Amino acid sequence: MNYRTRIVSALSEIGQAEWDALVSVQADRNPFLSYAFLAALHETGCATPDTGWQPQYLTLWRDNELCAALPLYVKSHSYGEYVFDWAWADAYRRNGLEYYPKLLSAIPFTPVTGSRLLAHDAAAAKKLIEALSALQENSGLSSTHILFPPAAQAQALQAAGFMLRSGVQFHWLNQGYGSFDDFLSALDRKKRKNIRAERRKVHDAGIRFRHVAGEDATEADWRFFKRCYDHTYAAHYSTPYLNLGFFLRIGESMPQHILLIVAERDGKPIASSLVFHDRDALYGRYWGALAEVPCLHFETAYYQPLEFCIACGIERFEGGAQGEHKMARGFLPEKTWSAHWLAHPAFADAIERFLQQEAGGIDAYIDELGEHTPFKLS
Numbered sequence: 450m451n452y453r454t455r456i457v458s459a460l461s462e463i464g465q466a467e468w469d470a471l472v473s474v475q476a477d478r479n480p481f482l483s484y485a486f487l488a489a490l491h492e493t494g495c496a497t498p499d500t501g502w503q504p505q506y507l508t509l510w511r512d513n514e515l516c517a518a519l520p521l522y523v524k525s526h527s528y529g530e531y532v533f534d535w536a537w538a539d540a541y542r543r544n545g546l547e548y549y550p551k552l553l554s555a556i557p558f559t560p561v562t563g564s565r566l567l568a569h570d571a572a573a574a575k576k577l578i579e580a581l582s583a584l585q586e587n588s589g590l591s592s593t594h595i596l597f598p599p600a601a602q603a604q605a606l607q608a609a610g611f612m613l614r615s616g617v618q619f620h621w622l623n624q625g626y627g628s629f630d631d632f633l634s635a636l637d638r639k640k641r642k643n644i645r646a647e648r649r650k651v652h653d654a655g656i657r658f659r660h661v662a663g664e665d666a667t668e669a670d671w672r673f674f675k676r677c678y679d680h681t682y683a684a685h686y687s688t689p690y691l692n693l694g695f696f697l698r699i700g701e702s703m704p705q706h707i708l709l710i711v712a713e714r715d716g717k718p719i720a721s722s723l724v725f726h727d728r729d730a731l732y733g734r735y736w737g738a739l740a741e742v743p744c745l746h747f748e749t750a751y752y753q754p755l756e757f758c759i760a761c762g763i764e765r766f767e768g769g770a771q772g773e774h775k776m777a778r779g780f781l782p783e784k785t786w787s788a789h790w791l792a793h794p795a796f797a798d799a800i801e802r803f804l805q806q807e808a809g810g811i812d813a814y815i816d817e818l819g820e821h822t823p824f825k826l827s
Contacts, residue, residue, distance in 0.1 A: 677737025
């Protein structure tokens, strides 16, 4: 079957209907793959060539129909990725080689597993991998990195010559809980007692919460959330990746996937968190506070979203990158994947050995975490 390969530098060249139709047939889709989310990142200046994210989407077409696509960027740094390769870049530099620019397939600033090889069928997915192999061989760039693909796609990439890297996130699974107390009853006594104590501290401090659906969020809500988001970055001496225009844009273009949780004291907002959701999963993204209240982070970023999951029957809550402390709140370790190809043979060999050693450490870490389950033992 004949396909035409095309590099796309702007999603507008494809169009929302065509892009979202392709995303809709993916088994591992999520709101971050949508045209609305990606276009907002690009068109509000958050993920652009000026910020080190040059879109170079790899697409396959047949009879003017989009059959497959890979979100792909030429990256001039490794910020906003959540799979860390700074040491690899430094090793290149110390040997007089250029690591940047590199090719990266990821959703900018979003460490969420989801389809990367978007395809109508297995044949198109296979052709997409072949097109990627040809592109990276001819690009002259140091490497290609595909972050947070589902396991099946990671294995397909490994068969095509990519090296796999594993990581760990912490996800909460809904076991058909009828209420938050029902969830607590499944935890061991110490964890249950600690969570109740944390929630009581927030309540006794006079904090109350509003859940603002995306459809109901006002510009004032988004401006307040942006203040909280900026405050979090400032507290870590970092520069925020996302601007107010982005948040206002997604509030308009994909409100059905958005929930703002606002903490108030004496009727005034003091903290907020932003989560995304679809039918099956809730994704914790950002939070921030303008006042210091003990345990406010846990309530705003974890317990309120968990109550929302239980009320709506959502099966899974992905709390974001890292965070072993989440286990004490009912989250369990889940393995994540990334796939890597390096053009330089000697560095490819060295990194392959490193990844083999690292994989053993990740597996041992997950086994160790499994011995410290927060839930009651049968």
